Amino acid sequence: MATDPSPGLFTLIWRGIRKVCPVCGRGKLFRSWFxxxxxxxxxxxxxxREEGYFVGALIVNIAVAEAWFFVLFMVVVxxxxxxxxxxxxxxxxxxxxxxxxxxxxxxxxxLWMAVDLAVHPARAARGGP
Ligand SMILES: [Zn+2]
Numbered sequence: 001m002a003t004d005p006s007p008g009l010f011t012l013i014w015r016g017i018r019k020v021c022p023v024c025g026r027g028k029l030f031r032s033w034f035x036x037x038x039x040x041x042x043x044x045x046x047x048x049r050e051e052g053y054f055v056g057a058l059i060v061n062i063a064v065a066e067a068w069f070f071v072l073f074m075v076v077v078x079x080x081x082x083x084x085x086x087x088x089x090x091x092x093x094x095x096x097x098x099x100x101x102x103x104x105x106x107x108x109x110x111l112w113m114a115v116d117l118a119v120h121p122a123r124a125a126r127g128g129p
Contacts, residue, residue, distance in 0.1 A: 009118045016114035019106055021045055023117070029110050036109065047113070054109060056116070061108035065100045069093055 007015070012022050021027035027040030029047060039046045076089045117123055 006121055012114035012118050013111065016111035017107065019110045022110075022114045029113070030106050033106060054112065057108040057112035060112050061101050061104055064104050064108070065097055068100055069097055072096065
């Protein structure tokens with residue numbers, strides 16, 4: 001099976017966005033929205049990681065939710081100032097900050113794996129961690 005031995009960061013990020021194997025770019029990472037596969041069905045790369053590995057994905061997920069809230073807050077405050085629409089802002093912020101981490105969950109894991117593989121390319125050669 002021919003796979004790119006050292007995909008670049010943008011290729012890895014693109015694979016993370018598509019939720020496919022960071023090594024070959026073809027095998028799917030997830031069985032369902034929350035359930036990750038054990039290994040790649042195409043190249044055999046192991047998706048199993050040591051305990052605590054996906055804390056980085058959690059940090060990515062929280063950072064995206066916080067960034068979203070910051071953008072939302074700034075846009076609403078600037079657009080409605082001086083009579084800031086605090087009520088609608090609160091409702092939209094609560095709803096979106098509740099849903100975004102759930103929607104972004106698999107992407108946070110796949111993007112974390114992609115960035116990790118960019119930093120530790122030897123993992124691909126070993127077939128996993
Ligand atoms: Zn693969």
